[in-house]
Amino acid sequence: MILWETFDQNEIYILVALVIVYTVFFILPKKIPRHITLLFLVWGFATATFFDFTLGGKVMDLYSVNDSGQYELSDLLTYFLFAPFSYFFVYFYHYFQVGRKSIIFYIAGWTILGILMEQLSRFMEMTHYGDGYSVYFSVVIFLGVQTTTALYYELILRQQRKIGDERS
Amino acid sequence: MAFSIFFVLTWLAVFTFGVIQKKLSLVENTFVFLITLIVSINFSWIVMNELELIKRTEETLPYTASLLNRSIIIPVLLLIQLNMSMARDSFLWKTVVMLSAVLVLVGLSYLMTALNITDNTDWNLGLDAIYFFLLNLIAYFAYWVMESVSEKAVNQS
Numbered sequence: 629m630i631l632w633e634t635f636d637q638n639e640i641y642i643l644v645a646l647v648i649v650y651t652v653f654f655i656l657p658k659k660i661p662r663h664i665t666l667l668f669l670v671w672g673f674a675t676a677t678f679f680d681f682t683l684g685g686k687v688m689d690l691y692s693v694n695d696s697g698q699y700e701l702s703d704l705l706t707y708f709l710f711a712p713f714s715y716f717f718v719y720f721y722h723y724f725q726v727g728r729k730s731i732i733f734y735i736a737g738w739t740i741l742g743i744l745m746e747q748l749s750r751f752m753e754m755t756h757y758g759d760g761y762s763v764y765f766s767v768v769i770f771l772g773v774q775t776t777t778a779l780y781y782e783l784i785l786r787q788q789r790k791i792g793d794e795r796s
Numbered sequence: 797m798a799f800s801i802f803f804v805l806t807w808l809a810v811f812t813f814g815v816i817q818k819k820l821s822l823v824e825n826t827f828v829f830l831i832t833l834i835v836s837i838n839f840s841w842i843v844m845n846e847l848e849l850i851k852r853t854e855e856t857l858p859y860t861a862s863l864l865n866r867s868i869i870i871p872v873l874l875l876i877q878l879n880m881s882m883a884r885d886s887f888l889w890k891t892v893v894m895l896s897a898v899l900v901l902v903g904l905s906y907l908m909t910a911l912n913i914t915d916n917t918d919w920n921l922g923l924d925a926i927y928f929f930l931l932n933l934i935a936y937f938a939y940w941v942m943e944s945v946s947e948k949a950v951n952q953s
Binding site: 629662663664666667670671673674677678681682685686687698699780783784787 | 837842867
């Protein structure tokens with residue numbers, strides 16, 4: 629494990645993005661219960677870790693993050709950068725009261741945002757596509773992850789309503 | 797063959813978790829799963845790729861078997877262990893369940909070496925046992941954290 633290979637634009641990009649993202653996280657009025665907030669922060673972190681170490685891992689090696697194949701501190705910070713995005717996803721899902729009619733547009737919107745963020749990350753040399761990887765694969769990943777997140781959040785809401793009904 | 801064996805074990809672990817009586821809520825189970833997943837992925841990467849204490853095959857199917865073990869079997873077995881240990885308040889019961897889980901996880905590590913998925917060059921099963929014991933404690937800690945935060949949320953509402 630190393631801190632970073634060279635401290636340059638990708639590290640600066642990660643640090644600036646972390647400050648912006650976590651400032652927004654703390655500024656936003658709290659509308660989601662604390663335990664659900666904590667769960668979705670970990671959900672975002674785990675999703676980034678899982679895909680990076682699976683698709684970006686040794687044998688598949690479809691993409692890499694930051695400067696080297698070694699585990700860098702900047703890699704760990706990258707996963708912390710992903711954590712609040714899962715929270716924002718469910719936060720605005722709740723805020724806009726996304727339902728059956730609007731969920732497709734909501735997920736499509738987040739997928740476009742994800743792709744744009746990924747292209748910015750490529751430009752800042754945080755993300756590097758490997759041979760054979762293209763942005764179309766990212767569309768599949770974003771659609772899959774966001775659909776799972778939305779369905780899972782709906783499942784939690786149903787369970788919470790059920791518990792609430794049983795208590796009342 | 798290694799892939800098929802680990803695929804069956806993955807199926808067995810997930811199916812067992814699906815049918816056992818859950819003592820943890822959906823949120824608690826997911827939280828513990830995600831925390832143990834993060835630790836399991838990071839630990840295996842650091843030990844295998846950074847420190848090179850364990851050599852892992854680069855053949856696609858056996859490699860995928862190791863991914864199944866790292867990302868599904870280990871976290872799901874810890875969930876089964878946690879749900880079973882919460883079924884009774886007895887300290888002895890919890891200890892027996894935890895030690896059984898460690899034994900099963902060490903058995904899986906042995907199976908990985910027996911099937912030539914991994915090669916314990918500078919590693920041994922004793923170190924695996926220590927790691928899995930600590931991972932069990934991390935699972936308990938994650939459960940405790942989520943339970944504490946959930947209780948606060950209920951008390952505040």
